[in-house]
Amino acid sequence: MALDTAWAIEWVRRTAATIDEHRAELVTLDREIGDGDHGENLDRGFRAVLEAVDAGSFDTPGAVLKVVATKLISTVGGAAGPLFGTAYLKAAQAAGDAAELDADALVAVLTAARDGVVSRGKAEVGDKTMVDAWSPAVDAAATAAADGATPEQVLAAAADAAATGAASTEPLVARKGRASYLGERAIGHRDPGAQSSAYVLRAAVEAA
Amino acid sequence: MTVGILVVSHSAAIADGTVALARQMAADVPMVAAGGTDDGGIGTSFDAITAGIEELGAADAVVVLCDLGSAYLTTDTALDFLDDDARARVHVSQGPLVEGTVAAAVAAQTGGDVAAVLAAAASAATTAPSDVDADPTSGVPTDDPGGPADDVSTGSGDDAVASATVELVNESGLHARPAAEFVKAAAKHEASVRVNGVDAKSLLAIMALALPKGATVTIEATGPDAQGAVDALVDLVRSGFGE
Numbered sequence: 205m206a207l208d209t210a211w212a213i214e215w216v217r218r219t220a221a222t223i224d225e226h227r228a229e230l231v232t233l234d235r236e237i238g239d240g241d242h243g244e245n246l247d248r249g250f251r252a253v254l255e256a257v258d259a260g261s262f263d264t265p266g267a268v269l270k271v272v273a274t275k276l277i278s279t280v281g282g283a284a285g286p287l288f289g290t291a292y293l294k295a296a297q298a299a300g301d302a303a304e305l306d307a308d309a310l311v312a313v314l315t316a317a318r319d320g321v322v323s324r325g326k327a328e329v330g331d332k333t334m335v336d337a338w339s340p341a342v343d344a345a346a347t348a349a350a351d352g353a354t355p356e357q358v359l360a361a362a363a364d365a366a367a368t369g370a371a372s373t374e375p376l377v378a379r380k381g382r383a384s385y386l387g388e389r390a391i392g393h394r395d396p397g398a399q400s401s402a403y404v405l406r407a408a409v410e411a412a
Numbered sequence: 413m414t415v416g417i418l419v420v421s422h423s424a425a426i427a428d429g430t431v432a433l434a435r436q437m438a439a440d441v442p443m444v445a446a447g448g449t450d451d452g453g454i455g456t457s458f459d460a461i462t463a464g465i466e467e468l469g470a471a472d473a474v475v476v477l478c479d480l481g482s483a484y485l486t487t488d489t490a491l492d493f494l495d496d497d498a499r500a501r502v503h504v505s506q507g508p509l510v511e512g513t514v515a516a517a518v519a520a521q522t523g524g525d526v527a528a529v530l531a532a533a534a535s536a537a538t539t540a541p542s543d544v545d546a547d548p549t550s551g552v553p554t555d556d557p558g559g560p561a562d563d564v565s566t567g568s569g570d571d572a573v574a575s576a577t578v579e580l581v582n583e584s585g586l587h588a589r590p591a592a593e594f595v596k597a598a599a600k601h602e603a604s605v606r607v608n609g610v611d612a613k614s615l616l617a618i619m620a621l622a623l624p625k626g627a628t629v630t631i632e633a634t635g636p637d638a639q640g641a642v643d644a645l646v647d648l649v650r651s652g653f654g655e
Contacts, residue, residue: 239454241454241455245455277458277486277489278450278457278458278459279450280455281422281448281449281450281453281454281455281456281457281482282455282456282482283481283482283485285458285482285485285486285489286458286482286485286486286488286489287485289489290489290492324485324488324489325485380481381481382480382481
């Protein structure tokens with residue numbers, strides 16, 4: 205399937221479904237090292253996104269991503285709202301008016317999303333945040349695209365790297381977010397935002 | 413210049429309570445609370461922050477105080493959606509929410525511009541505990557209300573030193589509005605002024621002394637026109653702050 209408007213809408217549906225499916229797990233992860241609302245907040249956000257996508261009509265993947273951004277920003281009360289919202293907003297801007305995304309455009313979209321998260325949250329790789337999933341995902345996507353991979357293969361490379369990146373947060377001490385108050389007690393726990401980021405990118409692969 | 417204040421908290425109760433606390437000392441400052449999520453839960457609301465900035469549209473500038481991290485993230489995101497002119501009048505303080513809001517509100521109430529309000533909010537984070545650790549006997553009321561000032565010494569020149577001890581005659585003591593007036597009066601003088609050992613230009617340090625009616629207040633000044641500063645503040649204390 206080409207990465208077109210229908211794909212973007214299917215990505216939203218599958219993201220809402222996977223977040224709903226993993227809500228309890230994300231709540232548990234966040235309860236261990238945060239304020240425990242990540243699963244609920246993201247679930248509420250993507251339900252609102254789903255309603256908006258069902259109610260609207262869209263001509264481009266970028267238009268879909270923009271609605272995801274505004275809905276997440278206005279409905280998710282925790283840090284995930286502005287962080288994911290900014291990621292989708294920058295992704296939408298990078299997608300522009302393109303009817304479908306080729307491998308290079310996809311890399312540009314993922315890079316813009318990652319840069320949005322970094323500029324909003326001021327976190328770096330190793331801080332035990334979403335960036336630990338997004339940054340390796342972007343690197344893997346760029347490498348795959350440079351090797352001549354199809355858009356679907358680029359997405360798959362990104363999702364695999366995001367999953368590995370999420371797992372890599374377990375031994376870390378958090379330097380950003382609520383978990384940073386815990387110091388070494390955060391060691392051994394996976395960052396919930398990195399985990400949900402990996403689920404979001406996995407949903408993009410499944411939608412393609 | 414009018415400066416409005418927006419208080420952004422994860423909790424509606426904290427935001428509303430902080431505004432109520434600050435309003436006690438800054439009745440004329442436009443202040444808006446943006447606390448909690450749209451459905452009344454714990455979190456921050458993009459829509460409430462955006463609406464709050466709009467509600468403060470009549471102010472020349474808006475200073476925003478936030479609590480935990482995502483309050484800053486949501487505020488920054490809201491600012492990104494404003495056009496450049498609207499964005500330019502909004503300033504996010506890194507000051508502590510409660511103390512910073514009170515200090516900012518008093519600075520705005522006493523005519524401070526946006527830089528002064530931001531500085532007041534920031535200074536609230538550095539009100540050192542040592543400043544608050546005043547002479548334990550200084551707050552004890554005496555039997556001599558409104559008596560003459562004593563211990564007066566005089567001097568002149570840049571390193572002049574002056575001091576006086578005077579008693580609080582007004583009902584509320586050196587608290588709330590009187591404290592704000594005291595700080596405002598002290599700030600008019602170039603000299604460094606201390607009251608019962610704390611910085612007389614720091615509202616929070618003075619309020620932390622919690623000096624009631626009848627307490628003795630020792631005012632010490634060093635620097636240019638030290639005597640003028642002491643005299644003005646003694647007069648203010650004796651006037652009972654208009655109470």
